Amino acid sequence: MAERLIALVDHRTAPLPAPQAGSRAPAGTLRDARGRPLRDLRISVTDRCNFRCNYCMPKEVFGSEYAWLPHGALLSFEEITRVARLFVAHGVKKLRLTGGEPLLRKGIETLIGQLAALRTPGGGKPEITLTTNGSLLARMAQALKNAGLDRVTVSLDALQDDMFRHMNGVDFPVAEVLAGIAAARQAGLTPVKVNMVVQRGVNDGQIVPMAEHFRGSGVTLRFIEYMDVGATNGWRMEQVLPGAEVIALLQTRFPLLPLDPTAPGETAERWGYAGADGRHDPALGEVGVIQSVTQAFCGDCNRARLSMDGKLFLCLFAGQGYDLRALLREGREDAEIEAALAAIWQGRNDRYSELRASLPPEAARAMRRVEMSYIGG
Ligand code: SAM
Ligand code: SF4
Ligand code: SF4
Numbered sequence: 001m002a003e004r005l006i007a008l009v010d011h012r013t014a015p016l017p018a019p020q021a022g023s024r025a026p027a028g029t030l031r032d033a034r035g036r037p038l039r040d041l042r043i044s045v046t047d048r049c050n051f052r053c054n055y056c057m058p059k060e061v062f063g064s065e066y067a068w069l070p071h072g073a074l075l076s077f078e079e080i081t082r083v084a085r086l087f088v089a090h091g092v093k094k095l096r097l098t099g100g101e102p103l104l105r106k107g108i109e110t111l112i113g114q115l116a117a118l119r120t121p122g123g124g125k126p127e128i129t130l131t132t133n134g135s136l137l138a139r140m141a142q143a144l145k146n147a148g149l150d151r152v153t154v155s156l157d158a159l160q161d162d163m164f165r166h167m168n169g170v171d172f173p174v175a176e177v178l179a180g181i182a183a184a185r186q187a188g189l190t191p192v193k194v195n196m197v198v199q200r201g202v203n204d205g206q207i208v209p210m211a212e213h214f215r216g217s218g219v220t221l222r223f224i225e226y227m228d229v230g231a232t233n234g235w236r237m238e239q240v241l242p243g244a245e246v247i248a249l250l251q252t253r254f255p256l257l258p259l260d261p262t263a264p265g266e267t268a269e270r271w272g273y274a275g276a277d278g279r280h281d282p283a284l285g286e287v288g289v290i291q292s293v294t295q296a297f298c299g300d301c302n303r304a305r306l307s308m309d310g311k312l313f314l315c316l317f318a319g320q321g322y323d324l325r326a327l328l329r330e331g332r333e334d335a336e337i338e339a340a341l342a343a344i345w346q347g348r349n350d351r352y353s354e355l356r357a358s359l360p361p362e363a364a365r366a367m368r369r370v371e372m373s374y375i376g377g
Contacts, residue, residue: 012311012370014320016327017343024335025342028121029091032314032348038091039265039302043080044376045108046100047308051133052169053157054233055197057373059169061232075310077107079328081114083306084126086338088118090345092304094127098376100308103136109147116148129153131195131377135172137180141187152184153193158206159213167203181219190218195290195377197224200241211250215273215284222268222288228356228364229316230371243289247271250287259286265302267292292316296353304345305375312341313375315350321370 030038047069052059075083084095095115102108115128127150134154144152156177158164164174184192196203196210207223214221223246228235250256255274262270268288275281291297305313310325322344327337356364 012320012374013323016322016340017347023339023343025090025338030342030345032345034299034349034351036265036300036348037302038087038304038345040094040096040304041084041087041092042096042098042303042305042376043084044098044100044306044308044374045080045102045105045111046074047374048104049099049101049133049373050104050135050170051101051172053133053167053197054169055199055226055235056230056233056371057169058232062373069309073309075306075308075325075328077111077114079310079325080111080306081118082328082334083310083324083337084115085118086334086341087304088120088126090338090341092126093120093124094129096376097128097130100373100376101133101135102130103132103140109140109143112144112147112149127151131155132180133168133172134177134180138176138183141180141183141189145187145189149189151191151193152189153195154181154184155195155197156181156210157196158203159209160206163203163206185218191220192218193220193222193288195222195224197226198241198246199226199239201239204241207246207249208253211254211287214287215254218285220286220288222290224290225293227292227316227372230374232371237293240293242294243269243291244294246289256287265297265300267297269295292353293356296351296356298351298354301351307375312344313370314344314348315352316372316375317352317370318350319370321375 049057052062112128116125118126120126128148129151130149131153134156137152137154154177157167159174161174165171181192181194194214198204198207210221223243225243226235226240247256256271257274257280259270259272259280268290270286270288272280272286273284275284305316307313307321310323310328311321312324313321327340
């Protein structure tokens with residue numbers, strides 16, 4: 001009997017641009033089809049995580065049967081560093097390590113050291129940051145700093161211990177994450193940012209306690225609108241608490257003043273705590289709202305994302321990524337990979353958040369097939 005062949009097609013892979021004989025990437029910063037420069041590369045270093053946040057890796061989907069990627073499928077540190085070097089040569093100034101939980105990737109300090117040695121065309125060091133659930137930070141913060149990490153962002157969705165233990169899905173105590181934040185500050189991974197994903201009816205009662213806790217502490221708290229990333233979290237618009245409502249709620253407790261963006265393409269809208277004189281008091285610090293659902297900021301989105309297995313995604317909501325690992329492992333020269341990067345970025349037209357409102361719900365759902373834990377935040 002003839003063997004049945006099952007074609008293994010990864011629907012997350014987009015065809016690479018056809019190589020053009022002798023084509024070279026233009027020198028310097030790349031711009032996409034909408035004129036947006038490439039500035040920020042988010043690198044997901046593992047698909048694994050020790051948490052099971054309900055909105056990201058629900059237990060029912062990411063259980064004991066889940067097929068994690070084998071180690072050989074992950075980009076090696078040398079492969080990641082090579083890709084990052086080519087991105088940095090073409091305008092990237094910020095490298096953010098993410099996952100899954102990036103601190104679970106063995107030897108992450110070695111990777112950080114390699115990335116910290118890269119230089120922009122102007123001779124500067126790219127900024128190296130990391131987003132973590134904070135569970136391993138208390139013991140790793142100093143080593144990460146020593147390796148060359150500049151800053152960390154810690155995700156924390158509640159201060160109330162039982163609520164946090166429930167939300168992270170693995171009964172992890174809030175005190176250990178707070179200890180991680182303190183260790184990061186002590187190690188100089190500053191300014192530390194804390195990201196809170198707000199789900200209406202789940203943890204919105206923690207907005208004020210979180211603001212009270214971090215106000216004047218040197219840590220910048222940012223409230224993130226719950227996003228419709230991926231297909232596993234059962235997202236519904238009713239669960240989104242708009243950033244404007246968060247600010248209105250905080251205003252009833254603490255006077256806040258709008259602050260100017262610090263950089264083009266910044267995702268957070270910034271608000272400063274006012275002091276007794278009615279002006280922003282830097283000692284009290286600031287909060288931010290990341291309104292990816294209600295206030296699309298695609299217009300100056302300068303971010304690319306590299307998955308742990310080497311696929312390049314041009315948007316958090318892109319259904320498909322470009323398989324750079326294939327180019328790396330086929331033994332292509334730097335110039336060929338750079339030409340591919342340039343063709344990919346120059347063809348970029350993504351602006352999912354801007355389109356979301358005008359898309360029929362079915363079409364929007366069909367577009368979001370890639371999970372947050374695969375391409376990071
Ligand atoms: N494990 C690390 C962590 O939790 O910080 C890094 C990876 S995690 C995917 C990156 C960020 O994405 C976290 O701040 C997380 O809260 C956020 N995130 C995950 N799913 C989300 C969703 N559906 N909407 C908004 N933010 C989300
Ligand atoms: Fe893990 Fe981060 Fe996703 Fe939570 S948000 S499940 S910590 S990857
Ligand atoms: Fe950028 Fe895509 Fe988010 Fe728009 S939807 S801001 S293009 S990642």
